Amino acid sequence: MQEKGLDEKEVLEALEKMLRKDAAYSSGKILASMCSEPLELTKKVYTLAVEKNLGDEFLFPGSVELERKxxxxxxxxxxxxxxSGHIVTGGTEANITALWVAKKLSEGDRREVILPESAHFSFERAADILELKLMKIPLTDEFKIDTYQVKETLNHKTLxxxxxxxxxxxGVVDPIPELSDIALDHDVYLHVDAAFxxxxxxxxxxxxxxxxxxxxESPGVKSITIDPHKMGLCPIxxxxxxxxxxxxxxxxxxSVDYxxxxxxxxxxLxxxxxxxxxxxxxxxxKSLGRSGYRTIVKNCMDNAMRLYxxxxxxxxxxxxxxxxMNIIGFSCSKVDDGLVVDRLLERGWALSLFPTHIRVVVMPHTNAQHLKAFVSDLEEVLESFENHV
Ligand SMILES: Cc1ncc(COP(=O)(O)O)c(C=O)c1O
Incomplete structure (x- = not known):
């Protein structure tokens, strides 16, 4: 920090210059993000409560009541x-909190957590912190958890x-009602990660x-992660x-004394x-209501299905x-997926690379024209590889 402070104009200019380096959702070319441009209203109301602390109900009962609502x-x-629950920092904190509760509820030395191979890496964080053992279950042909393997893996140590x-x-959904039956039969905690x-x-x-x-609705489900900063269109x-x-x-x-x-x-936490x-x-x-979200989800799904x-x-x-849902996975049969992702990045497209495929998330900031342009660029990139063979 320098000795003498800058004036507001200088601070803002310096910040704007640095932030211009970031990608902009408005380009329509961010296909790698589960977050999007937040609703305008949420940007406006964010400042209403910046000084308030949800951790102090004594001082801020109004804010805490609002969180409850x-x-x-x-x-x-x-x-x-x-x-009952909380608004937290994101899916990672939510998943850690769920397994923390499961561990506190458990008796004896139950330390194993059964989860699909497709589970988010936040569960590895949770396992590290809480000293749990992850029992990863292979996926079926539909990329869902194999419930037969779940039953085979369950034992007296399952938490x-x-x-x-x-x-x-x-964007695949595991058979939650079936997992619920299994969890109830074996008296085991069931958490659903519905962050997206x-x-x-x-x-x-x-x-x-x-x-x-x-x-x-499935009676065995004890907790659910749901992230408003993903498809809820709220700021991170x-x-x-x-x-x-x-x-x-x-x-x-x-409780704490102070x-x-x-x-x-x-x-x-x-x-x-x-x-x-x-x-x-x-x-x-409140502002979108169920019908507002329905319209947004319908647009994303229509675009995703057209892209598919x-x-x-x-x-x-x-x-x-x-x-x-509005997530598509594909792989290229003749070229390495990573090379294709790199070439598309040179053309401005941001994609996510997974070990088995390339992922496209069709968020509200991407429209049908953007996706047409993406398919055309992908086609050209694939052809350019073909011409080199
Ligand atoms: C299914 C799922 N769970 C949890 C998370 C973690 O969420 P966050 O990055 O908000 O901590 C993600 C993030 O992509 C996710 O896709």
Whole structure:
């Protein structure tokens, strides 16, 4: 830090210069992100609560009440008006919190967590921190957890089962109702990671485009991760962790002398927490309503399905699975996927590379014209490799 401060204009200019290096969603070329341009309203209301601390209900009861109302709206979205939980920093914190609760609830030396190979790396973080052992289950031909293998792997050391409702790589949904039956039969905790799918599947259900179940409707589901900063169109950071009822959350409750004279219980990992994300999620859900989100999800799905059909027509492109939601995975049969991703990046397209495929996330910032241009660039890139052979 320099001795004398800069004036506001200088600070803003310096910041703008640096931030111009970042990619812009408005280009339509970011196909690698599960986040998008947040709603204008959420940018406006963010500043209403910047100085407020959700970790201090004594000082900020209004903000804490607002978080409760937000969690209640999320609970209704996930078929459980009685759900309790928090707005957190994202899917990673939510998944760690879920397994933390599962561990505190467990008796004896149950330390194994059964989860699909497709699960997000945040579970590896959770396992490291909580000293748990991950039992990764292979996927079926449809890229879902193999429930036969789940049953084979269950034993007296099993702490929890995790199902994914919208896998990071392909947007595939595990058979949650079946996992729920297994969890109930064996008296094991079941967590659903719907970080991405939480703001997609309810609206697909409304439109009759998804009917497999994924939420608290399945009685064995104890907790769900749902991220408003993904398809909820809220600014980062806004994650959500919901538990079936408050008794689950209270197991990690902790009171401290210096806040609220020991009368308050912290039920989050972090102490000081920003209120703005909760304000934002409340504002986004209130302003869009179910029909607003439905329209956004329908647009993304229409675009994703059109892209899927266009990619199908390209020779040398192999599509892994018909999309359940607005995520598409494909691989190139004659060229290394990594080379294709690099060439497309030279043309401005940001894509994600997975060990088995290239991923495209069709977010609201990408429209049908962008996707047509993408397919045409991909075709040219593939042809350029062919000409070199
Ligand atoms: C299924 C799933 N769970 C959890 C996460 C982690 O979310 P975050 O990056 O917000 O911590 C992601 C992120 O992509 C995800 O796809």
């Amino acid at each position: 937000t969690v209640s709206m999320l609970g209704i979205l996930l078929s459980n008006p009685d759900a 929890a089962i995790v199902g994914v409702a919208g896998s990071t790589g392909l 799918g939480g703001f997609v599947l309810p609206f697909l259900q409304d439109m009759g485009l998804y009917g497999g179940g994924f939420d608290f 950071p806004a994650g959500g962790i919901l538990f079936r009822d408050s008794s689950l959350l209270s197991i990690i409750g902790k 806040i609220g004279r020991g009368r308050l219980k912290f039920t989050t 972090f102490g000081t927490r920003p209120a703005s994300p909760a304000v934002d999620v409340w504002a986004a859900m 059909e266009d990619l199908k027509r390209l020779k040398d492109v192999h599509l892994l699975v018909k999309p359940t």
